[in-house]
Amino acid sequence: MLKVRSEIDIEWVSLELYELEVTPPREDFELEVARTMQVAKSGETGAVARARELYRRFGLDPTRVRPSSEALLRRLKKGEPLPRVNSLVDVANALSVQLQVPVGLYDLDKVNGDELVIRLGADGEGYTGIGKERVNVAGRICVADADGPCGNPSADSARTMITTETERAAWLYFLPVGDDDIDRTAELVAVFGRGLTRMV
Numbered sequence: 001m002l003k004v005r006s007e008i009d010i011e012w013v014s015l016e017l018y019e020l021e022v023t024p025p026r027e028d029f030e031l032e033v034a035r036t037m038q039v040a041k042s043g044e045t046g047a048v049a050r051a052r053e054l055y056r057r058f059g060l061d062p063t064r065v066r067p068s069s070e071a072l073l074r075r076l077k078k079g080e081p082l083p084r085v086n087s088l089v090d091v092a093n094a095l096s097v098q099l100q101v102p103v104g105l106y107d108l109d110k111v112n113g114d115e116l117v118i119r120l121g122a123d124g125e126g127y128t129g130i131g132k133e134r135v136n137v138a139g140r141i142c143v144a145d146a147d148g149p150c151g152n153p154s155a156d157s158a159r160t161m162i163t164t165e166t167e168r169a170a171w172l173y174f175l176p177v178g179d180d181d182i183d184r185t186a187e188l189v190a191v192f193g194r195g196l197t198r199m200v
Contacts, residue, residue, distance in 0.1 A: 002108060002170055002200045003115035008141065010054070010118055013173040013182065013199075016108070017088075020195035022166045025084035029091075029192055033082050036094040040076035046100035048073065050175050051153065058120065058141055065140070067153050067174075068103070069096040088162050088169065088193040095188070099181055102153035104143055104172040106160040113146030116170055125149050127157040143172065171197075 004014040039045050051067035062070070072093055076082060082097070084090055092103040106116065121137030127149050129135040135155050142149040150160040153174040162169060171185070186197040 004118070004170065004172070004200055005115060006118040008058070008119055010141065010174070011176045012118060013177050014116075015171040015182070015185065016198050016200045017169040017171055017189055017193065017195045018167070018198075020088065020167050020169060020189075020193050022162060022164050022193055023087045024164060025090055026087050026192060029084075029087065029094075032094050032188070032192075033084075033090075036082055036097050037076055039098050040073055045073060045098055048100050051100060051102055054141070054153070054175060058139075060140060065154050068155065069100045069153075071154070072097045073100065086162060086164055088166065088189070088195075091185075091188045091192050092171065095181075095185060099173075099177060101177055102174040104151045104153070104156055104170070104174065105162050106143065106145075106150060106156070106170040106172075107162055107166045108168040108170055109166070110160045111145045111150065111170070115145075116150075116172075117144050118142075118172075119144060121149055121152075127159060129155045130158050130161050141174070169195075170200075 002016040052062040055062040096103040121140050121142045123138050126134050126136045137149045143151040150157040189197050
């Protein structure tokens with residue numbers, strides 16, 4: 001069973017997803033995509049300031065390195081589409097925009113060791129990002145396994161990314177979310193990721 005701990009003063013919510021059947025992007029998710037676009041355009045998302053404040057608490061400028069939730073929101077406000085990756089990542093992106101909470105997703109069969117640790121990156125630490133070159137996490141909030149950092153609230157790693165082969169995953173909300181939001185996460189994971197969810 002997944003274990004998540006933090007070495008820094010941060011509130012988070014972690015979920016373990018299992019018995020997943022991740023598929024390529026699903027057409028029946030278009031209603032949720034449209035809902036996300038509408039929420040973004042109307043300004044009815046969660047408060048952007050929460051993630052910005054999290055970054056500032058750790059000495060990061062959120063206008064230079066943006067939380068993933070805000071980066072996605074800015075993209076939608078410019079009229080660009082919500083990125084479609086696969087059935088599980090699509091759910092994470094939609095909820096991240098709607099709640100304005102960065103989400104980390106990690107394939108647990110690619111994670112080394114029995115726990116994920118939320119901590120600050122050490123000097124020189126980084127990883128290859130998804131669709132990006134090296135992501136530097138020195139002095140930044142990151143998530144690490146026994147092999148080192150594998151994600152942060154701005155970008156996850158290629159090493160532990162979610163694919164259509166993923167059967168077990170860790171889902172991290174980098175800020176507190178309500179019980180209704182957790183229930184909605186579990187519901188969307190069940191429908192579009194065809195998997196089960198438990199709090200850890």
